[in-house]
């Protein structure tokens with residue numbers, strides 16, 4: 392029983408039959424004729440302590456690859472130490488020397504660092520989405536690390552992005568792709584909203600719904616559209632691209648198999664978490680007002696910048712998962728597993744964490 396639970400956790404909830412372990416312990420994926428299995432031996436995952444990072448670290452461990460996860464607070468992520476061949480290190484990501492010593496014996500770097508809302512003057516979009524990318528790439532250049540995977544977002548665009556989040560994500564991605572000129576092989580990923588155990592989308596809404604006064608839930612931007620993508624599939628896409636030359640210099644949009652409105656996703660969350668609420672879809676001016684008010688609360692459950700991001704559909708032109716041979720997982724296969732088993736208390740804890 393313990394072995395099954397352990398394997399389920401390590402596999403990111405869904406063990407996939409398409410992977411098998413090769414003679415060297417590396418994971419041989421079904422990339423097709425002529426495309427090689429992963430060969431990198433140690434990967435540094437910046438932002439690896441986060442939600443997506445957990446999935447990626449487990450997936451890399453399954454592929455027999457050692458990982459280094461730098462963090463501001465390694466002591467808060469002791470659970471990661473259970474992953475085989477994973478090392479946690481305390482690193483200030485604004486200190487080039489510390490980044491360099493963290494990456495010293497890595498041969499590839501993944502950057503998952505990102506924030507949805509700014510906090511104070513130091514935790515801002517410019518620093519975390521652009522400056523950090525530049526610092527990591529400088530380190531890659533200095534240490535001769537030639538492979539870099541970058542996490543962007545759908546609709547990220549330096550000039551046309553609808554929000555500061557999307558504009559800075561676009562600028563960071565631009566910097567990353569520009570590193571091809573200095574010999575770093577870059578692949579960037581642009582996911583829609585990502586779901587899976589520990590996500591901050593379904594879990595956050597489940598927490599907020601649990602607090603709905605009188606069973607009424609006012610929902611801003613109810614018609615915003617998403618194609619939620621499973622974190623296990625995002626990690627799979629990243630691992631498949633790691634040593635695949637066809638992915639060098641390319642950007643992959645990552646989407647799940649179905650498109651939903653925000654209203655549909657929140658109604659689904661209520662149903663799965665057993666909460667009877669009436670959703671009140673807010674029009675544009677009330678959505679803006681809600682963003683202004685909630686943006687003043689600690690943890691910013693919703694902000695004006697989030698409102699602006701929701702003005703462009705988070706949908707793929709072409710699904711990179713399919714291009715990389717990954718079959719997109721549907722929300723209904725995974726979400727009931729973790730939302731359905733949460734107690735009220737756990738929902739509050741998820742909400743506190745997401746804040």
Ligand SMILES: NC(=O)c1ccc[n+]([C@@H]2O[C@H](COP(=O)([O-])OP(=O)(O)OC[C@H]3O[C@@H](n4cnc5c(N)ncnc54)[C@H](OP(=O)(O)O)[C@@H]3O)[C@@H](O)[C@H]2O)c1
Nearest residue numbers: 438440441442443462463503504505514542544583584585
């Ligand atoms: N989740 C989604 O639905 C979604 C959708 C599209 C794109 N993305 C992008 O995917 C990436 C990963 O998302 P996620 O949901 O896994 O994020 P997450 O759980 O919030 O993790 C982000 C990581 O960034 C690091 N970080 C955050 N603020 C920092 C700061 N001020 N200084 C240093 N490090 C900081 C944290 O590391 P430490 O606290 O350990 O230092 C954390 O591990 C992000 O770039 C995000 O923009 C996510």
